[in-house]
Amino acid sequence: MSSTIARLTKSLGRPAVLTLALALAACGAPGGGAPGSITELDYYTDQQGSAAWQKVLDTCSKKAGVTIQRQTVPTDQMLPKILQGATSRSLPNLVFTDNPTVQQIASTGALTPLSDYGIATGGYYDGIVKAGTYQGKVYGLAPGVNGLALLYNKDMLAEAGVQPPKTWDELTAAAAKLTKAQRYGLAFSAVPSEEGTWQFLPFFWSNGADLSRLDSDQAVRALGFVAGLVGSGSVSKSVLNWNQNDVADQFVAGNAAMMINGSWNLSRLDGEKSLHYGVVPIPTPAAGGSPTVALGGETGVIPATGQATQQSAAKVLTCILSPEVMQSWDTGHAYVPSQKDVAENFGQQHPNMQPFVTEVATARSRSADLGEKYPKISQALATAVQAAITGSQTPQQALRQAQQQAGGS
Amino acid sequence: MSRRAAAIAFLLPALLYVLVFFGYPLVYNLLMSLRDFSVRSFYTGQAPFVGVANYVAALGNPVFARAALNTVWFTVGSIVFQFGIGLALAVFFNGRFLGSATLRALLLLPWLLPLVVSGAVWRWIFDQDHGVLNTALRLVGLPAIPWLTDTGWALPAVILTNIWIGIPFNLVLLHGGLRAIPGSLYEAAALDGAGGWQRFRSITWPLLRPVTGIVLMLGLVYTIKVFDVIMVITGGGPANATQTLTTFSYSLSFHDFAFGQGAAIGNVLILVSTVFGFVYLRSARESLT
Incomplete structure (x- = not known):
């Protein structure tokens, strides 16, 4: 009996070991085969x-x-x-x-x-x-x-008598005016990852802030502006969970009159026959400026x-x-x-x-100045944006903590 | 001799499996946590030894305290309700009635769904403006709850999801345990005039104890390491409100690229699970003697 089992184990064991060896060998080989x-x-x-x-x-x-x-x-x-x-x-x-x-x-x-x-x-x-x-x-x-820009629903803006905003003040006013019972004026993504940082950077950089100092006055003002849009009710608090695809969904569904989003959405928006949209650069802190978006x-x-x-x-x-x-x-x-x-x-x-x-x-490259340090700073900044939007911290507190997190490596 | 050889031959595949798939990663993770393991290390294989510096940095990180506390809440909250509801349902389905087997099978669904799917659906259910849950609340005249957008509500929301996912697991094992209790005991108790609650307290509960121990133990280990659900629903946000030790470890490794620190947190988790494992083994041995 036992010898039968031993034989069985042996015959079963060998191919298994062989396969494992082959698999390991395959792991070790450099990628690709023939040069063609x-x-x-x-x-x-x-x-x-x-x-x-x-x-x-x-x-x-x-x-x-x-x-x-x-x-x-x-x-x-x-x-x-x-x-x-x-x-x-x-x-x-x-x-x-x-x-x-x-x-x-x-x-x-x-x-x-x-x-x-x-x-x-x-x-x-x-x-x-x-x-x-x-x-x-x-x-x-x-x-x-690619980069981010402000996409707006032409019909909704025309109906509310709103011009596409060029400055932050105009954006605040337009978003407030476009907000209705079932609709928000503006949507963007503020998820706790690189995607959230990438969406915040146009405001951060356009206001003259720098990633090497996250808690500068310019940075605090930029975060205060973005958090204020949510605080005033012109932007849904759900932006904390919306990635950029979700934001586009909300825009297409008519739940948001404007959105901050990337160019890659255009081919999808073009497919929506009933949707008439326009694109303008991201509004700047003051009139006449040009925005600095992340590349x-x-x-x-x-x-x-x-x-x-x-x-x-x-x-x-x-x-x-x-x-x-x-x-x-x-x-x-x-x-x-x-x-x-x-x-x-x-x-x-x-x-x-x-x-x-x-x-x-x-547009600015995110890693041009910071190189390998960028991911850590990006993570700290995304968390700060979330903290300010939830209201659990003031923009100043949130950014100071982010700076400590990013600096202390 | 041949008996012994056969025994070893039987043991060998399992032993090999454990060594390759558990022993090696465990040791590797331990070594990783003691080194300054960066993106570079993956290619060059070089990672300078830094002693306990990774542990000091990771445990000293302000997010750690929060993540540890969240993990405790998440685990305790999930297990108490999963087990409680699972037990109640198991007792309920132990009575034979029409459609009991079908209903029980249907209740298994949450367990069969991929976690990513469950997470994505719950994320949609919890949506503040258009989610089903808040729509229902508004219908009955209650204020909408900022499930995933408030630092206070987000953790209860993910716990709720995890409870929903975990109930079938508890139900199935406890139901199996109940089946093993001889029906004659209940008949005897009924003849002696014991009511429903008394029968549960004096027969079901004590005889179910071995199964209870296993269910709670497995539940604990499964819940401590929950990752996908949280990652899909909140990604650890808002503002770290749902960050647990697993998501924190992931974030350190793959967002900050501090792989050594991520490994350190991973080891803390392994340690906690191991301690509970030993506690269980001990209590199981005691209850046998």
């Missing part, structure tokens, strides 16, 4: 974005003569996935990641500078080049950038995975960055081309994108 085939990682999981991106990859796969195996993960699993790949030396050959994370990844030494492949950085917006630069070398470039967009980077695959990945990246492909991607996903002259052309062709094109010229 590369792996690519991105986080365009939404239907429209994913389809538009697939088209870009198909085009460039043909042009560069390289087969591309695409992998898509949700945004918040991007970095864990990359770190996992870095540990096991199995990084994808080409990665498109949120631009503030590039320096973080480059600091590990896992990336290769784009100058190795003759990819030039001339003609790009300053902000996006800065975001991809680590210790003097450019590691990543984006085919498209968004995914940056393509090439991890060190071996000469042959790196060269193939570079060919594909070069193709994606070429003006025609760039333009088709940006049209498909409503992004702003990252090259200045392409963008200017683009803005003229797509009037609704013009405010975004204008803003991108003065």
Whole structure:
């Protein structure tokens, strides 16, 4: 009896061990196989974005003569996935990641500078080049950038006799006037993560505040302004839980007359036939100013995975960055081309994108000054925004605490 | 010899499994918590040894005290109601009546749903302006409650969700325990003139004790480590109001990239769970002797 079992265990055990060994070996191997085939990682999981991106990859796969195996993960699993790949030396050959994370990844030494492949950085917006630069070398470039603007419901504004606001005072007045029983004047996202920080930064920066000192007077005033919009009832308190997609839902449903949101929503809004919307730059503290928004967009980077695959990945990246492909991607996903002259052309062709094109010229890279320290400061700032909106702390208290959190590392 | 060999052969797969999938991560996490583990460390494999500095930093973080207290409230609040309601339902369904099995099966639904789905639905239910819950409150003339937007209400809201999710688990195990109690005892008690409450106190409760112990123990360990529900509903907000030790650990690791500190909090959680595990094992042994 026991010998039968022992034999059984043996025969069952061997394949199991073998499979495990194979799995471990697979983990240790560098990503990709033949140089004619590369792996690519991105986080365009939404239907429209994913389809538009697939088209870009198909085009460039043909042009560069390289087969591309695409992998898509949700945004918040991007970095864990990359770190996992870095540990096991199995990084994808080409990665498109949120631009503030590039320096973080480059600091590990896992990336290769784009100058190795003759990819030039001339003609790009300053902000996006800065975001991809680590210790003097450019590691990543984006085919498209984006920013936040004020989107408004034309019918609702006309009905209330309100002009699209240009200054903070006008925004306060317009939001109050547009607020009705079942409707809020304005919506934005204030979730406790990078998304919340990104939405607050246009107010923070446009008022002259600086991420190196979170509790400056300018910062306190900016937070006081945003929290005041919620406090006065012109903005729902639910913004604490709304991510940017939820905000767009509220806007489409007619529960908000205006919203702060990114250009990538336009293709979706265009699909709503009964919705007439307009776009203006984010209102500024005083008349005549230009807003400073944070620069968004995914940056393509090439991890060190071996000469042959790196060269193939570079060919594909070069193709994606070429003006025609760039333009088709940006049209498909409503992004702003990252090259200045392409963008200017683009803005003229797509009037609704013009405010975004204008803003991108003065947009700031989130990680340009702070580099690797940015994520921690961003987290502290998002918490401060929440504290001020809930009213559990005054803007001053909240920002002072954020500064202590961010400073004490 | 062959008996012994067979015994070892039986043990080996389990032992190997435990070593690879529990032992290794545990040791790795412990080592990680003693090092300055940054994003860089993942690629270079280098992380300078810093002793207990990560523990000092993480435990000294003002959010830690809040997260620890929230974890206690979350765990106690969830377990008391999950168990209480689960037990009441188990006793109720122990009586045979038409549709009892069907209803019991339906009650399992919350348990079968992916946590992310439950979380997303509850987030919608709790919505301040258009949520079902507040609409219902307004209908009966009560003021709307800022479920997820008030620092005082957010924690009760996520606890409520977790109670809903946890009831089936308690119901199933307790119901199984009730089935094991011989019906003759109840008949005898009824003949002696014992009422419903007395039968519960003198028969059900004492005989259910072993199962109760397991249910509470498992509930405790499951609840302490709850992560997805909170992450989906509030993300730890507003303003850290629903931050528990698990979400705090995640935030330290993947928002601040202080992986060593995140690991330190993780170890604190493991320690707490282990302590309760031992307490349970001890009490179980005592009740046997």
